[in-house]
Amino acid sequence: MNKKIKHAGALTAGIALTALLASCAVGPTPAEVDAATAQVIKSSFREQGIAKMDRLNLDASNQACSDSEGRPLDDKLAKAIEEANLKTVKLPADGKYLGNWAEGEKIAQNGRGLTWSDRPGEANGGSCYNCHQISKAELSYGSIGPSLYNYGKLRGVADPASEASKPIVEYTWGKLWNAKAYNACSGMPRFGHGGILSEQQIRDVMALLLDPKSPVNN
Numbered sequence: 001m002n003k004k005i006k007h008a009g010a011l012t013a014g015i016a017l018t019a020l021l022a023s024c025a026v027g028p029t030p031a032e033v034d035a036a037t038a039q040v041i042k043s044s045f046r047e048q049g050i051a052k053m054d055r056l057n058l059d060a061s062n063q064a065c066s067d068s069e070g071r072p073l074d075d076k077l078a079k080a081i082e083e084a085n086l087k088t089v090k091l092p093a094d095g096k097y098l099g100n101w102a103e104g105e106k107i108a109q110n111g112r113g114l115t116w117s118d119r120p121g122e123a124n125g126g127s128c129y130n131c132h133q134i135s136k137a138e139l140s141y142g143s144i145g146p147s148l149y150n151y152g153k154l155r156g157v158a159d160p161a162s163e164a165s166k167p168i169v170e171y172t173w174g175k176l177w178n179a180k181a182y183n184a185c186s187g188m189p190r191f192g193h194g195g196i197l198s199e200q201q202i203r204d205v206m207a208l209l210l211d212p213k214s215p216v217n218n
Contacts, residue, residue, distance in 0.1 A: 049116035065185035078184040086181035088193050089174045097169050097206050104208030107201055124196050135215045152210040153217040160210045176202050
C-alpha cells in the first residue's frame, strides 16, 4: 500500500475518533440529534413506485407527538389535536354506515398496500389483525391494540340502525376515519383521513365490528 495513502487513512480515522470522543465528552444537544436523525432518514429513502418522499413529512399532529418523545402531551395541546382531527372526519353522505361484514373480514386480514411495489389505484388492506383480536376463529393476531371480539355485542348494538346505537356507530366510524380525533397520539392508521381505505371499505369493516350477524358478535 502506498505510504501516503496509508498515512491519509490513519489521519482520517484519527480525526473521526477525535470528533467521536469530543461528542461523547460534551454531548450533542437534542436539537442536533433530531437534525442528524432527520438527515439520516432523508438520505436513506428514495422515491420508487407509489412511495414518494412526502411520506417523510409530518403533519402538525404527528410532529407534536414526535416532539413529545414518548412523554404524555400537555392536556391543552392533546385536546387541540383531537379537536382538529375530529373536524376531518367525514360521515357517510348517504347515512349508511354498515356494508358487508364478510368483505370487512377480508380487509381486516389483508396487510397489502401502500408499498412501492403496489400499483396505483389498487385497494389497500386494513391489516387489522396485526394489532387486534377480532374474530374468534382467527388464532393469529396482535395485541398492540385492545381485543375487538364481541365489539358490538359488548356495547349493546343489537340494531345498528337504531337511535340508541347512533353514538357508538358514529364513534366507531370516526375512530376508523381518523383515530387521532379521540387519542391525540394514537398509533392507529387514519384510514379515511389518510386515504388508506375507501368509504365503502370502511363500511365493510364497520359491519365486521357492529353487524349482529358478524362472527365478531357471535
